[in-house]
Amino acid sequence: MRLRLTPRDTTYFDLLAALAQHLVTGASLLAELLGADKEGREKLALQLRDAEHAADDATHSIMRRLNQTFVTPFDRDDIYGLASALDDCMDSMEEAADLIVLYKVGQLPDRVSEQVQVLHRAAELTAEAMPRLRSMEHLADYWVEVNRLENQADKLHRKLIAQLFDEVTDPIELMKLKEIVEVLEDAADSFERVANMVETIALKES
Amino acid sequence: MRLRLTPRDTTYFDLLAALAQHLVTGASLLAELLGADKEGREKLALQLRDAEHAADDATHSIMRRLNQTFVTPFDRDDIYGLASALDDCMDSMEEAADLIVLYKVGQLPDRVSEQVQVLHRAAELTAEAMPRLRSMEHLADYWVEVNRLENQADKLHRKLIAQLFDEVTDPIELMKLKEIVEVLEDAADSFERVANMVETIALKES
């Protein structure tokens, strides 16, 4: 049981949901980018940068509101943490796209597409879950599933790293691919961090 | 002087001590793994993963309790920070073991064993110190000694990096060894972070 002043400021739920929606866009663009040619990749990386800026703006709106409001629907630090973690998901996805273009890498291993598909699914689940913070209902399915996805991403990641060290003999190429794969793993970690925060918030409120 | 409601919930001390005890186990397994052959390493890495899961469960118990308790023996954020930092020590040790197996590295330089010995000593000191949080007595020796160990680890780390760049001519091998050595340095940093938090807590309470 926690003390709370009414009325709750419900706009946070909308802002968090909007922020999470940018992640779905980001993950879609990233998936598309993997299969594109050089020009396509450059164009899509720019679109991803736009999506990242939009997410950034959404995060800042949340922060600004947090700093100017006395009453928040749940713990101020939790809203702050949630917005930051969502923003981190986006940053990693955008960074991966950026590196793929900057490093001029060719065809990426199939498992990279699988990694991105996992991110896309995590983004969808996250975007669907955010509005449910309002009622705090039906959230357990979400965090259980995202944790499962993160485990899957982690196994994929380990296999990918082993594969890269087995197959890529050019050290500079290896360096590039390893970094891209690790940044995608960071994105998966951030999605898990979001889910864990939602779990914590739900626990506190129960 | 800080306001406090009684009674203090003393179970946190037991939970933190149990968590720290897993770190001692982890450091022992890691030391053993360094000297083992391929099969031995794989077996020990799995055991370390079990220890890491146990530490994870201990951390989550602490977090869950924190979120459901109103009165904590000291600042809620400090308990949270302490548990997270202890968990980080374990994560880095487990990651090092995992990389050694995943990268199929051979004999590691002697200084890596020295690094792990320092971690083992830090883990022992940490596990011994946690129960003393209850009385807040005799903690200074602990944090002074862990800071000394971290300085030692830092010097070792620098020498190791210089040695690797001097001796290892295969860039891919260098990449692997460097990453392992850096992850071990992360573990040492996390132990220092735990000690610094204990110092902060003791200061606040004095």
Place this chain on the structure above:
Amino acid sequence: MRLRLTPRDTTYFDLLAALAQHLVTGASLLAELLGADKEGREKLALQLRDAEHAADDATHSIMRRLNQTFVTPFDRDDIYGLASALDDCMDSMEEAADLIVLYKVGQLPDRVSEQVQVLHRAAELTAEAMPRLRSMEHLADYWVEVNRLENQADKLHRKLIAQLFDEVTDPIELMKLKEIVEVLEDAADSFERVANMVETIALKES
């Protein structure tokens, strides 16, 4: 509007200003180090280490005072965050100097000097802004300009990475240079983080 007890403890402003002043020293030493020969670099790296220790001591003074004071001029967590972020700026600059010496790198690309010049300018602006936290006036110019500098640093960083991958064919050399360049980018990020915190604090107080 936030509740506040008087009198404010104004020493924090002096301590933060002193801490930021060490960053100006650090950035100057780093700029000098880039152009120096082997012996000069070693000497300057030691001086930078001294500056880093001085910044560390300043940070600890702030933390100690925070833990023992009930009334702070603004949110305790914000002072803590500000001191930590300032300390991070220094750590990254010192780490860059350390790596340049440890890796025995030769002449660095011109753009590295440009990176360091941006850091130096950010350090100066930061040191000038800290005393203005007292009145909370004329701070917007500071954070707008540091954000602009960080954008510039970011573009420089991307160009540098592309240049390194285009021009450096020895993978071990590439590994060294890339790490140095990334640590400098970390420093720029930390300066931006300081500016964003100042913006947040000013917003809360307005």
